[in-house]
Amino acid sequence: MSEIYCGLQVGQDVPDFKLETFEPSKGDFGEISLETQKANKKWTMLFFYPADFTFV
Amino acid sequence: MGAEVITVSTDTKFVHLAWQREEKMLEKVKYPMGSDTTGRVSRMFGVYDENTGLALRGTFIISPEGRLFNSEVNFYNMGRNIEELMRKFKANLHLAKHTNEGCPAKWKEEGDKTLKPSAGMVGKVYEAYKEK
Numbered sequence: 001m002s003e004i005y006c007g008l009q010v011g012q013d014v015p016d017f018k019l020e021t022f023e024p025s026k027g028d029f030g031e032i033s034l035e036t037q038k039a040n041k042k043w044t045m046l047f048f049y050p051a052d053f054t055f056v
Numbered sequence: 057m058g059a060e061v062i063t064v065s066t067d068t069k070f071v072h073l074a075w076q077r078e079e080k081m082l083e084k085v086k087y088p089m090g091s092d093t094t095g096r097v098s099r100m101f102g103v104y105d106e107n108t109g110l111a112l113r114g115t116f117i118i119s120p121e122g123r124l125f126n127s128e129v130n131f132y133n134m135g136r137n138i139e140e141l142m143r144k145f146k147a148n149l150h151l152a153k154h155t156n157e158g159c160p161a162k163w164k165e166e167g168d169k170t171l172k173p174s175a176g177m178v179g180k181v182y183e184a185y186k187e188k
Contacts, residue, residue, distance in 0.1 A: 009127075
Protein backbone atom coordinates (compact mmCIF):
# COMPACT_ATOMS: atom_id res chain seq x y z
CA MET A 1 0.00 0.00 0.00
CA SER A 2 2.40 2.66 -1.19
CA GLU A 3 -0.13 5.21 -2.37
CA ILE A 4 -2.08 7.26 0.10
CA TYR A 5 -5.80 6.92 -0.45
CA CYS A 6 -7.86 9.60 1.10
CA GLY A 7 -11.55 8.95 1.02
CA LEU A 8 -12.72 6.02 -1.04
CA GLN A 9 -15.84 6.48 -3.07
CA VAL A 10 -18.72 4.03 -3.11
CA GLY A 11 -18.29 1.65 -6.06
CA GLN A 12 -14.51 1.67 -5.85
CA ASP A 13 -12.41 -1.36 -5.04
CA VAL A 14 -10.93 -1.13 -1.58
CA PRO A 15 -7.15 -1.60 -1.49
CA ASP A 16 -6.04 -4.40 0.78
CA PHE A 17 -5.52 -3.44 4.41
CA LYS A 18 -4.49 -5.22 7.55
CA LEU A 19 -5.32 -4.48 11.18
CA GLU A 20 -4.11 -5.94 14.44
CA THR A 21 -7.09 -6.88 16.57
CA PHE A 22 -8.26 -7.84 19.99
CA GLU A 23 -10.83 -10.61 19.60
CA PRO A 24 -13.18 -10.77 22.61
CA SER A 25 -14.64 -14.09 21.40
CA LYS A 26 -11.23 -15.73 21.77
CA GLY A 27 -9.90 -13.48 24.50
CA ASP A 28 -6.80 -13.09 22.38
CA PHE A 29 -5.05 -10.82 19.91
CA GLY A 30 -5.30 -11.47 16.20
CA GLU A 31 -5.08 -9.91 12.79
CA ILE A 32 -7.62 -9.22 10.12
CA SER A 33 -7.10 -8.31 6.50
CA LEU A 34 -9.36 -7.55 3.58
CA GLU A 35 -7.54 -10.23 1.64
CA THR A 36 -8.64 -12.88 4.16
CA GLN A 37 -12.19 -11.58 4.14
CA LYS A 38 -12.25 -11.85 0.35
CA ALA A 39 -10.76 -15.35 0.46
CA ASN A 40 -13.52 -16.37 2.93
CA LYS A 41 -16.14 -14.68 0.71
CA LYS A 42 -17.33 -12.52 3.58
CA TRP A 43 -18.89 -9.09 3.66
CA THR A 44 -16.96 -6.68 5.85
CA MET A 45 -18.54 -3.93 7.90
CA LEU A 46 -16.05 -1.43 9.27
CA PHE A 47 -17.22 0.60 12.20
CA PHE A 48 -14.84 3.48 13.02
CA TYR A 49 -15.10 5.40 16.30
CA PRO A 50 -12.90 8.01 17.96
CA ALA A 51 -11.62 6.31 21.08
CA ASP A 52 -11.96 3.49 23.57
CA PHE A 53 -13.38 4.40 26.97
CA THR A 54 -15.82 6.82 25.36
CA PHE A 55 -19.34 6.08 24.24
CA VAL A 56 -19.66 4.46 20.83
CA MET B 57 -24.99 -14.00 7.71
CA GLY B 58 -21.63 -14.22 5.98
CA ALA B 59 -20.56 -10.85 7.29
CA GLU B 60 -18.07 -9.70 9.81
CA VAL B 61 -18.33 -6.50 11.80
CA ILE B 62 -14.97 -5.03 12.72
CA THR B 63 -14.75 -2.01 14.96
CA VAL B 64 -11.78 0.29 14.38
CA SER B 65 -10.18 3.07 16.37
CA THR B 66 -6.66 4.45 16.65
CA ASP B 67 -6.22 2.85 20.07
CA THR B 68 -3.84 -0.08 20.53
CA LYS B 69 -5.12 -3.66 20.80
CA PHE B 70 -4.02 -3.60 24.46
CA VAL B 71 -6.38 -0.74 25.20
CA HIS B 72 -9.14 -2.55 23.29
CA LEU B 73 -8.63 -5.51 25.60
CA ALA B 74 -8.66 -3.35 28.74
CA TRP B 75 -11.77 -1.46 27.63
CA GLN B 76 -13.72 -4.56 26.63
CA ARG B 77 -12.96 -6.20 29.98
CA GLU B 78 -13.72 -3.09 32.03
CA GLU B 79 -16.83 -1.70 30.39
CA LYS B 80 -19.99 -3.64 31.28
CA MET B 81 -21.71 -2.38 28.12
CA LEU B 82 -19.19 -4.39 26.11
CA GLU B 83 -19.54 -7.61 28.05
CA LYS B 84 -21.27 -9.40 25.19
CA VAL B 85 -19.16 -7.99 22.39
CA LYS B 86 -17.95 -10.68 19.99
CA TYR B 87 -16.60 -8.77 17.02
CA PRO B 88 -12.89 -8.19 16.43
CA MET B 89 -11.70 -4.78 17.57
CA GLY B 90 -9.21 -3.43 15.05
CA SER B 91 -6.31 -1.20 15.97
CA ASP B 92 -5.30 1.49 13.49
CA THR B 93 -2.57 3.26 15.45
CA THR B 94 -0.96 4.77 12.35
CA GLY B 95 -4.31 6.06 11.06
CA ARG B 96 -3.52 4.48 7.71
CA VAL B 97 -6.83 2.63 7.31
CA SER B 98 -8.80 5.57 8.73
CA ARG B 99 -7.17 7.85 6.15
CA MET B 100 -7.95 5.39 3.39
CA PHE B 101 -11.64 5.75 4.23
CA GLY B 102 -11.41 9.50 4.75
CA VAL B 103 -12.31 9.42 8.45
CA TYR B 104 -8.96 10.35 9.99
CA ASP B 105 -9.13 13.65 11.85
CA GLU B 106 -5.66 15.17 11.50
CA ASN B 107 -6.32 17.63 14.30
CA THR B 108 -7.04 15.02 16.95
CA GLY B 109 -5.48 11.82 15.60
CA LEU B 110 -8.84 10.13 16.06
CA ALA B 111 -11.19 8.45 13.64
CA LEU B 112 -14.59 9.98 12.92
CA ARG B 113 -17.68 7.81 13.27
CA GLY B 114 -17.62 6.20 9.84
CA THR B 115 -19.43 3.04 8.79
CA PHE B 116 -18.46 1.18 5.63
CA ILE B 117 -19.80 -1.95 3.98
CA ILE B 118 -17.44 -3.88 1.71
CA SER B 119 -18.56 -6.75 -0.53
CA PRO B 120 -16.84 -10.17 -0.60
CA GLU B 121 -15.20 -8.98 -3.85
CA GLY B 122 -13.66 -6.04 -2.01
CA ARG B 123 -15.85 -3.29 -3.42
CA LEU B 124 -17.13 -0.45 -1.26
CA PHE B 125 -20.95 -0.48 -1.24
CA ASN B 126 -21.91 1.91 1.54
CA SER B 127 -20.24 4.82 3.21
CA GLU B 128 -21.59 6.93 6.03
CA VAL B 129 -19.86 9.29 8.41
CA ASN B 130 -21.36 10.90 11.50
CA PHE B 131 -19.86 13.72 13.51
CA TYR B 132 -18.32 13.03 16.92
CA ASN B 133 -21.39 13.27 19.08
CA MET B 134 -23.83 11.21 17.05
CA GLY B 135 -24.14 7.54 17.95
CA ARG B 136 -25.08 4.87 15.48
CA ASN B 137 -27.79 2.33 15.43
CA ILE B 138 -27.25 -1.32 14.56
CA GLU B 139 -30.69 -1.45 12.90
CA GLU B 140 -29.67 1.24 10.43
CA LEU B 141 -26.56 -0.75 9.58
CA MET B 142 -28.43 -4.05 9.26
CA ARG B 143 -31.03 -2.56 6.92
CA LYS B 144 -28.28 -1.46 4.58
CA PHE B 145 -26.49 -4.75 4.85
CA LYS B 146 -29.65 -6.76 4.08
CA ALA B 147 -30.39 -4.51 1.11
CA ASN B 148 -26.87 -5.11 -0.18
CA LEU B 149 -27.31 -8.86 0.13
CA HIS B 150 -30.59 -8.71 -1.75
CA LEU B 151 -29.22 -6.47 -4.50
CA ALA B 152 -26.13 -8.62 -4.93
CA LYS B 153 -28.47 -11.48 -5.90
CA HIS B 154 -30.99 -9.35 -7.82
CA THR B 155 -28.86 -6.90 -9.74
CA ASN B 156 -31.76 -5.54 -11.84
CA GLU B 157 -33.77 -4.42 -8.81
CA GLY B 158 -33.66 -1.40 -6.57
CA CYS B 159 -34.45 -1.26 -2.86
CA PRO B 160 -36.61 1.82 -2.26
CA ALA B 161 -36.43 4.05 0.79
CA LYS B 162 -39.03 2.07 2.70
CA TRP B 163 -37.40 -1.32 2.07
CA LYS B 164 -36.59 -2.93 5.39
CA GLU B 165 -36.10 -6.63 4.86
CA GLU B 166 -36.28 -9.55 2.47
CA GLY B 167 -39.83 -9.84 1.08
CA ASP B 168 -40.47 -6.09 1.03
CA LYS B 169 -41.35 -4.47 -2.27
CA THR B 170 -38.45 -3.74 -4.60
CA LEU B 171 -38.53 -1.82 -7.86
CA LYS B 172 -37.25 -2.81 -11.29
CA PRO B 173 -36.26 0.37 -13.05
CA SER B 174 -37.45 0.46 -16.67
CA ALA B 175 -38.53 2.94 -19.33
CA GLY B 176 -42.16 2.30 -18.35
CA MET B 177 -41.48 3.40 -14.81
CA VAL B 178 -40.19 6.83 -15.70
CA GLY B 179 -42.51 9.31 -13.99
CA LYS B 180 -44.59 6.37 -12.71
CA VAL B 181 -42.73 5.32 -9.62
CA TYR B 182 -45.78 6.03 -7.47
CA GLU B 183 -47.90 3.59 -9.53
CA ALA B 184 -45.13 0.97 -9.61
CA TYR B 185 -44.79 1.23 -5.87
CA LYS B 186 -48.54 0.70 -5.34
CA GLU B 187 -48.64 -2.45 -7.52
CA LYS B 188 -48.50 -5.73 -5.73
